[in-house]
Amino acid sequence: MTGQQAAPAIDVQGLRKCFPGNGHAVIDDLSFTLSAGDSLCLLGPSGCGKTTLLRLLMGLEAPTAGSIRIEPALAQRMSYVFQEPRLVPWRTCLENVLLPLELARQKSDTSSAYALELLRQLGLEDRLQHFPAELSGGMQMRVALARALVTQPGIILLDEPFAALDERTRFRMQDLLLELKSRLQLHYVFVTHSIAEAVYLGDHILLLDRSGRARDHRAIEFAGRDQLLKLTPGFNAVVQGYSQLFSEMESDTAAAPGTEVRP
């Protein structure tokens, strides 16, 4: 112990979320913390509340009970990437990236230059004046990522952003995210269905069960991360461990007497 422990970047305590007209909680009694500098992957079966948790963190939904505390410096600099690119169809690729700056009245020569630099890094420098309908799905997602990064966020929340991409593009985007993380000191909370993706991208993985409770929360440590890591026994052992947990959760759900499964 070298001194006083730093306050967590994200501190969630006793979080519960119910939607009107839906009796059961989507998120129930969820508590976790995330230290500054760490990235978190949210993993769990469909309908376990991963997206809802992300929306609660972003402030797009209000909690029914419990608290979410985000370090004020980070809370001011949060960004969000939706499951789908959500590009504004009548704005060009560059105009879409500049949208957050325009709305915050922060558009300047410097910020425009930064937007151009981001698009260059994301391999879109020859698509600046293209409209979303003229871009492939992978390109649209990269534009959405550039839009989320242009405000230089401290933390970025990503909701299954690569789910609709083909495998090669998905791997490229994963590596790009890791590179941005180390280069821009970026932290992220990443929602995914894929165990391998969560193990590859997360410093921590929070596994949610179908009732929206935390089933498992642990740190994932590897010496370095590149696509070859996915071929190593250590990586596969972690993935298999999570597969086992998924199977246990499924058998728990099936065995629970009177378990009510609602849409």
Add this chain to the structure above:
Amino acid sequence: MKNTLRAWLLERYPAWIFLAVLLAAWEWVVAQQWVAPYLLPSPTQIAQTTVELWPEIYAATLSTANSIAWGLGWSAVTGVTLALLFFAIPIVRRAVLPFCIFFQTVPIISIAPLLVIWFGFGQPTVRASAFIVSLFPILANTLTGLQETDPHLKELFKLYRPSPWQLIFKLQIPSAIPYMLTGIKISAGLAVIGAIVGEFIAGGGLGSLIDAARTQQRVDLVFSGVVMSSVLALLLVFIIEVVSRLLLRGRPYLRKL
């Protein structure tokens, strides 16, 4: 070679080919004297009359075009402004919109005499008639467009905490533009009808020319007037199409609206 040319013509210009066949058949039927020329003059007779009376027809066409442009232009400005007002202030929408809908259901032909009483004979009544019939589709379509802004995009904008003005000018108006253009396209046809009906009652333009030709049993001149009013409507649709393509760049999936 001949087959290829025929296939190409049919593929590229089916409407023009149909028109040519129709005109040829019409000409032939009249030439065979199966129909009296005073009831159905031949296309060449109509063309001849149009050329002979061109100064008169041209002046009438210009006058009608002026009334249509005025009526449609002002209904676009008023319709969009009212839609924005109704959208921004729901209580105004709930108070006024039912009367707009009621007003829309009243046939223009029954209001036209009233317009003559208020605005007198001539162009003011014609313009008012074109304006009244073309207002509602623009208002209703624009309002629908504003109300049906993509909720996903609304949520995206919410992330960046926009001001109400930013929300209207950067999201809601641009997303309503395709609806607005559809309203204007519908109104363009109605404005032509409104102007011609106005001219039947208040005089002037193609409406008056057609009415006068009817009383003189000049069916060829009636046809000339009808053709010119159709040309006006087509020209208007063409102009709106060009403007639509400019405004809808970036939305290739909407360009065919």
